[in-house]
Amino acid sequence: MDKTYRIITYGCQMNVHESEKIAGMLENEGYVRSDNDDIADVVVLNTCCVRETAETRVTGNLGILKKSKELKPDMKIIVCGCMTQSDGTAQKLKERCPFIFAILGTHNIDRLPEILRDGHNGKTYVEITDKTKINEDMPVKRTSGINAWVNIMYGCNNFCSYCIVPYVRGRERSREKKHIIADVKKLVSVGYKQITLLGQNVNSYGNDLNGSTDDFPSLLRDLSAIDGKFRIKFMTSHPKDIVPETVDAISESDKLSHFIHMPAQSGSDRILGLMNRKYTSADYLSKIDMIKNAIPDAGLSGDIMVGFPTETERDFADTVDLVSAVKYSNLYTFIYSRRKGTPAANMEGQVPTADKKRRIAELIKRQAQIACGSAVACVGRSYEILCSEHKNGKIVGETRCGKAVLIDGDASMVGKFINAKIIKNVNSKLYGAIN
Numbered sequence: 001m002d003k004t005y006r007i008i009t010y011g012c013q014m015n016v017h018e019s020e021k022i023a024g025m026l027e028n029e030g031y032v033r034s035d036n037d038d039i040a041d042v043v044v045l046n047t048c049c050v051r052e053t054a055e056t057r058v059t060g061n062l063g064i065l066k067k068s069k070e071l072k073p074d075m076k077i078i079v080c081g082c083m084t085q086s087d088g089t090a091q092k093l094k095e096r097c098p099f100i101f102a103i104l105g106t107h108n109i110d111r112l113p114e115i116l117r118d119g120h121n122g123k124t125y126v127e128i129t130d131k132t133k134i135n136e137d138m139p140v141k142r143t144s145g146i147n148a149w150v151n152i153m154y155g156c157n158n159f160c161s162y163c164i165v166p167y168v169r170g171r172e173r174s175r176e177k178k179h180i181i182a183d184v185k186k187l188v189s190v191g192y193k194q195i196t197l198l199g200q201n202v203n204s205y206g207n208d209l210n211g212s213t214d215d216f217p218s219l220l221r222d223l224s225a226i227d228g229k230f231r232i233k234f235m236t237s238h239p240k241d242i243v244p245e246t247v248d249a250i251s252e253s254d255k256l257s258h259f260i261h262m263p264a265q266s267g268s269d270r271i272l273g274l275m276n277r278k279y280t281s282a283d284y285l286s287k288i289d290m291i292k293n294a295i296p297d298a299g300l301s302g303d304i305m306v307g308f309p310t311e312t313e314r315d316f317a318d319t320v321d322l323v324s325a326v327k328y329s330n331l332y333t334f335i336y337s338r339r340k341g342t343p344a345a346n347m348e349g350q351v352p353t354a355d356k357k358r359r360i361a362e363l364i365k366r367q368a369q370i371a372c373g374s375a376v377a378c379v380g381r382s383y384e385i386l387c388s389e390h391k392n393g394k395i396v397g398e399t400r401c402g403k404a405v406l407i408d409g410d411a412s413m414v415g416k417f418i419n420a421k422i423i424k425n426v427n428s429k430l431y432g433a434i435n
């Protein structure tokens with residue numbers, strides 16, 4: 001009988017893509033995917049520690065897996081991802097959950113096959129190191145045949161005061177351009193239609209490539225020159241680092257998506273200073289203007305955090321003003337989560353939970369009004385749509401500016417670009433008909 005594996009992924013798209021690499025390694029070792037962790041031979045928890053809720057879910061899942069392991073004693077439970085790399089967590093997990101087979105840090109997942117082959121005398125094996133070398137030889141088992149993620153860099157140098165990423169993912173490391181181009185060419189040649197370039201801050205791509213002039217705008221131009229009909233997206237963009245050359249590369253290419261994710265985090269200059277974001281709300285809005293002027297149909301998306309330490313009603317009102325001025329098509333809203341090991345965790349003036357909840361509810365309401373206005377404005381317009389999925393009798397597609405559209409159609413349309421007119425908007429959901 002085949003050996004089986006299950007991967008439980010928490011957190012961002014970086015982690016989702018990392019799970020595709022873990023799946024690739026496991027399948028190379030002869031394991032097949034199972035969706036049932038009660039019977040899987042290997043269960044991998046690919047963790048996140050950006051917010052406390054993700055950590056709590058990992059702890060809850062380990063409690064459930066302990067029972068599964070009692071029923072299936074040879075099950076190997078592996079914990080990897082950001083949470084394991086945060087200070088002291090691996091040791092704590094090892095002591096509290098001795099039934100875990102191995103705990104691997106963010107730089108150690110490529111060791112998974114070797115570690116699995118070794119029994120470690122029934123003791124929890126821990127490997128947490130700081131590696132700077134990028135492993136270009138990891139296999140990938142992609143979950144979609146249309147959309148593919150490609151890492152262009154790892155780590156972050158920015159040290160925003162609330163964020164744990166630089167401590168658990170290390171400093172910025174860019175992949176060499178030739179490897180990225182080779183990956184994208186290969187994906188396009190086998191039929192992928194949308195490539196999303198991943199990095200904590202894609203705008204600083206190349207800064208660490210000593211002796212090279214490669215930067216993000218030149219990477220975008222080189223990827224756009226690859227033959228074939230496909231789209232290129234990227235995330236995430238730190239507002240302080242997006243430059244006119246990047247915006248020009250987008251506006252001049254027929255392949256680059258017009259969807260840009262640029263987290264503002266706050267509209268208050270005082271809070272942005274405390275967050276160590278290195279821009280003001282005016283700087284942010286001028287970058288938004290630069291994008292809108294060059295790419296009139298740009299779809300803007302952002303992240304906003306409410307309840308950062310000392311945030312007052314005035315600060316929050318500035319955030320609502322910024323959101324109203326930008327008119328995001330998508331906004332991801334978060335309540336500040338205190339992360340041990342970050343400067344913000346020790347700040348005075350933690351905001352009461354009731355205030356955080358009220359503020360986020362108000363922000364979500366304001367954004368819903370903006371999204372509704374933007375959806376109404378789409379009705380009657382025509383868009384090129386990439387059909388990415390067939391679900392419940394409808395095609396789920398995406399415009400070049402990142403709007404989701406539902407269209408009547410069949411599974412044969414998946415992976416095709418079509419032109420469609422938006423015929424109605426129901427609660428900010430867009431419905432289209434083929435032109």
Ligand code: SF4
Nearest residue numbers: 156158159160163165
């Ligand atoms: S830019 Fe700031 S928020 Fe984003 S990963 Fe880096 S430190 Fe974290």
